Amino acid sequence: MHTMADSPFQRRRSGLLRGPLHSTVNTGSLSVTLLPEELSISENTMICDDDLDRGMGKTDALFAQFLEVLHSHNNDTEVFDVVEELSQSCRAVVEQLEIEIDRGVGGAHGTKQRELNIGWLKQEINTWRLLHSLYHDRVLQGDTAADDEMQGPTPGGSEKEVIVQLYAINSTLREYQVVVDWLEMCYEPKETAIAAHCHDRMMAWENTLFELEKPEGAAFGRGHEIVRQLDPDAPVREKKPLHADDEEDNKRLGRGIFSFIRKGRVDDALKLCKHYGQTWRASILEGWRLHEDPNYDNQGMAPEKMPILGNPRRDVWKRCAWMMADSKKYDEYTRATMGVFSGHLGSLKALLQSSWHDLLWAYIKVQIDIRVESEIRGCCMKRYHQLPDEYWNGKMTLEQIFDELEVAKNAAVRDYAQSQMGVIQKHLILDTCGELLQYMCRWVDVGKDSTLPPHQLRFMAHIVLFMRQIGRVEQEQYAERILAAYVEALIQRKEPQLISYYAATLSNKLQVRLYAKFLEQLDETRARQEALEAALQMGLDVEQITQCAVESIRLSNSPESAVPHAGEISVADRRKIQSLELLTHLVEQRGELIWQANAMMRHFLSASKIECMREITNMMPSDVIGSLTAAFGSPENLPLREDCSLKEYLCYSVYLTAVDRFNEWTRLQQCRPKPPQSEKSNNFTERIATEHKELNYQSDLTRWEHKVKELSKVTVDALYNVLLFPRKGWLIDPSIGSEHDNSAELNWENRQLQMEKLRSICLPEIALLLHEVMYKSGDYTGCVRLADEIADERRQLYKVYTQHKLAELLSKIADASLKLLNDKLDAWGYPFTA
Numbered sequence: 111m112h113t114m115a116d117s118p119f120q121r122r123r124s125g126l127l128r129g130p131l132h133s134t135v136n137t138g139s140l141s142v143t144l145l146p147e148e149l150s151i152s153e154n155t156m157i158c159d160d161d162l163d164r165g166m167g168k169t170d171a172l173f174a175q176f177l178e179v180l181h182s183h184n185n186d187t188e189v190f191d192v193v194e195e196l197s198q199s200c201r202a203v204v205e206q207l208e209i210e211i212d213r214g215v216g217g218a219h220g221t222k223q224r225e226l227n228i229g230w231l232k233q234e235i236n237t238w239r240l241l242h243s244l245y246h247d248r249v250l251q252g253d254t255a256a257d258d259e260m261q262g263p264t265p266g267g268s269e270k271e272v273i274v275q276l277y278a279i280n281s282t283l284r285e286y287q288v289v290v291d292w293l294e295m296c297y298e299p300k301e302t303a304i305a306a307h308c309h310d311r312m313m314a315w316e317n318t319l320f321e322l323e324k325p326e327g328a329a330f331g332r333g334h335e336i337v338r339q340l341d342p343d344a345p346v347r348e349k350k351p352l353h354a355d356d357e358e359d360n361k362r363l364g365r366g367i368f369s370f371i372r373k374g375r376v377d378d379a380l381k382l383c384k385h386y387g388q389t390w391r392a393s394i395l396e397g398w399r400l401h402e403d404p405n406y407d408n409q410g411m412a413p414e415k416m417p418i419l420g421n422p423r424r425d426v427w428k429r430c431a432w433m434m435a436d437s438k439k440y441d442e443y444t445r446a447t448m449g450v451f452s453g454h455l456g457s458l459k460a461l462l463q464s465s466w467h468d469l470l471w472a473y474i475k476v477q478i479d480i481r482v483e484s485e486i487r488g489c490c491m492k493r494y495h496q497l498p499d500e501y502w503n504g505k506m507t508l509e510q511i512f513d514e515l516e517v518a519k520n521a522a523v524r525d526y527a528q529s530q531m532g533v534i535q536k537h538l539i540l541d542t543c544g545e546l547l548q549y550m551c552r553w554v555d556v557g558k559d560s561t562l563p564p565h566q567l568r569f570m571a572h573i574v575l576f577m578r579q580i581g582r583v584e585q586e587q588y589a590e591r592i593l594a595a596y597v598e599a600l601i602q603r604k605e606p607q608l609i610s611y612y613a614a615t616l617s618n619k620l621q622v623r624l625y626a627k628f629l630e631q632l633d634e635t636r637a638r639q640e641a642l643e644a645a646l647q648m649g650l651d652v653e654q655i656t657q658c659a660v661e662s663i664r665l666s667n668s669p670e671s672a673v674p675h676a677g678e679i680s681v682a683d684r685r686k687i688q689s690l691e692l693l694t695h696l697v698e699q700r701g702e703l704i705w706q707a708n709a710m711m712r713h714f715l716s717a718s719k720i721e722c723m724r725e726i727t728n729m730m731p732s733d734v735i736g737s738l739t740a741a742f743g744s745p746e747n748l749p750l751r752e753d754c755s756l757k758e759y760l761c762y763s764v765y766l767t768a769v770d771r772f773n774e775w776t777r778l779q780q781c782r783p784k785p786p787q788s789e790k791s792n793n794f795t796e797r798i799a800t801e802h803k804e805l806n807y808q809s810d811l812t813r814w815e816h817k818v819k820e821l822s823k824v825t826v827d828a829l830y831n832v833l834l835f836p837r838k839g840w841l842i843d844p845s846i847g848s849e850h851d852n853s854a855e856l857n858w859e860n861r862q863l864q865m866e867k868l869r870s871i872c873l874p875e876i877a878l879l880l881h882e883v884m885y886k887s888g889d890y891t892g893c894v895r896l897a898d899e900i901a902d903e904r905r906q907l908y909k910v911y912t913q914h915k916l917a918e919l920l921s922k923i924a925d926a927s928l929k930l931l932n933d934k935l936d937a938w939g940y941p942f943t944a
Contacts, residue, residue: 174607200231241573270419272489290478293474297468322336360441366382368447376395395451401424405418459472530549554567575615578615614650656695659689666682704738710726716867768831774821832876870911877907897920
């Protein structure tokens with residue numbers, strides 16, 4: 111069975127279950143007294159360009175270190191080891207920053223920023239320790255039944271035995287003690303001087319003794335009247351002070367004693383009293399210990415009588431301690447010291463009114479004292495002196511305590527109670543995880559306009575992961591909003607391993623949206639490959655993610671910074687084209703690659719951006735068609751979407767080929783050899799040179815005409831390939847797309863409208879280009895037969911024409927008919943018959 115002592119963050123109990131005088135206690139301490147404005151580390155204080163100036167490199171290393179910790183502990187049983195290592199990672203960074211401050215790295219400005227970072231990290235360390243200690247008890251010990259339904263300690267036992275049993279069965283009291291131990295561990299006094307270093311182990315009040323023994327020959331005059339007797343009660347009884355130096359020593363000792371008690375180090379406080387020679391004060395501080403007589407249960411069994419432990423008259427001592435704490439005759443530290451052991455809240459609040467953590471410690475110490483005292487008086491067979499009603503009336507719940515802190519008189523206490531760290535610690539103590547997640551979501555929502563610091567999001571996200579792992583997250587949507595905010599913060603850092611890991615903790619919908627957003631920000635091929643590999647390693651839905659990313663980039667309308675020159679590709683268009691690289695990573699996505707490429711080419715073709723279309727086809731893998739058909743066995747087995755998409759892609763390929771051939775033919779037309787200038791000369795040499803030029807011209811002209819003829823034929827075939835594209839025609843799906851199961855999701859109707867529009871634009875242009883090539887090549891009969899192809903009912907190409915465009919084509923065909931008539935042929939190119 112696990113016990114609280116198993117927790118690496120759990121110290122020996124302070125208060126009523128302390129060990130003996132010579133026990134050792136962990137003295138670790140961390141500051142919890144930051145101002146509220148220092149708790150929220152803004153972007154200006156957490157981000158910098160120069161690591162040497164602010165030490166952000168070491169602080170930002172926590173992102174990767176936290177990931178390493180989570181990677182190294184995949185088992186749910188190691189959840190508390192994870193929390194411990196997260197705290198240790200923060201502690202290591204704090205130590206490194208403190209070393210840099212000591213070395214003066216970054217100057218005064220760098221020191222200030224490092225101190226702010228250290229302040230935040232110390233708060234985070236404290237909270238990790240609180241979370242570890244509380245939930246180690248809640249999860250491993252298990253929550254017991256309600257206090258009023260529990261079987262209490264066995265009546266008649268010793269005080270210590272009763273309380274040991276009470277702690278074992280009462281989870282609420284254990285949690286109170288855990289919080290007190292945590293507050294004592296985190297305590298760091300403002301005055302760092304150790305009281306023992308200010309005294310040389312001489313006798314108590316030696317200056318007063320010297321004055322009383324030699325009143326006339328004192329080295330220094332009294333200056334004022336002091337006590338006449340030198341017993342511990344003399345200053346109070348006579349209402350006169352000690353010697354000024356002794357008064358100062360007394361104040362220093364009082365502060366030192368209370369500081370040790372505030373740290374939970376009662377034994378060190380006793381040693382300090384003895385060091386100052388005030389053994390009576392040490393004896394007073396021993397009076398709180400619980401009474402235990404081991405001979406009570408071992409009567410006649412033990413050969414020797416065992417020593418009695420604790421204070422058998424503890425009730426009398428406690429009543430006196432209460433009176434001291436309630437009296438105005440003693441200084442505030444003496445009253446507060448007595449108040450700790452007698453449950454006197456007023457004396458503690460008077461001293462600790464400026465710190466949220468100190469006040470919380472005071473409240474809970476009193477609550478533990480009341481509950482323990484009540485149990486002792488109810489179970490032990492003994493008559494006790496009565497305590498004042500004010501003592502018993504001080505019983506409160508944790509909720510009431512936190513309400514008191516939120517309306518405290520001191521502004522610093524109120525500010526911390528309402529700060530984000532204060533709210534987190536409050537709800538961890540109250541075990542109200544649902545409310546804590548709601549608060550975190552509000553901070554995230556408010557931070558959308560002014561982004562929360564990434565380290566704050568890191569801290570909150572890992573609290574959520576811890577709560578989820580131990581089963582304390584009731585409303586998953588709140589947890590996802592916090593984790594999603596952290597992923598978005600990581601996206602700004604562009605570290606794929608971090609982003610993929612934490613994205614994997616989200617639902618599929620959020621995974622896709624956020625990781626796609628990350629991919630949209632990557633422009634380099636290598637960075638994209640690394641991001642996709644990281645996503646695959648974490649089991650993300652890469653196919654959905656890449657599809658979402660490409661669609662988002664494709665549909666974006668970013669303004670152009672500069673208008674590109676003719677034939678050039680703009681930056682925005684090139685970004686869209688390069689996004690298709692995301693779909694080339696997996697062979698399984700060849701179908702999606704073609705689908706997205708087609709969508710882009712429809713857009714580019716409608717905008718007459720042929721260079722963009724050509725760039726898309728150039729970047730497509732050479733095996734894109736073969737891989738797609740091989741995935742389904744044969745072209746006949748292709749699903750509807752892939753079949754239509756593949757045909758559309760081939761349509762664009764044929765179109766680009768036709769345009770390229772026509773452009774090549776046009777350039778060749780413009781390169782007709784120019785005849786040499788005819789120069790009449792009687793010089794034989796010049797005549798020979800002129801004839802040679804003429805021969806070269808005729809030779810070049812013959813070759814050019816041959817090339818034009820061949821290229822014209824190739825161009826006509828390429829243009830006809832568009833015009834007479836098989837399987838229903840160019841940019842017509844071979845099957846009815848609306849029958850597809852996901853036709854609405856694929857926006858099939860919009861796609862068909864786009865293709866119909868492109869047919870009405872491109873096919874008439876192709877027909878005109880075809881007519882131009884044949885007309886200039888002298889193929890007038892081919893020009894006339896073009897009308898037959900347009901009017902053919904099988905393809906119904908005439909339907910893509912407007913009246914104006916059809917009239918333009920018929921006018922050009924009529925010109926070809928006139929040429930035929932001039933060549934003694936009929937209007938269709940056939941010879942006349944008798």
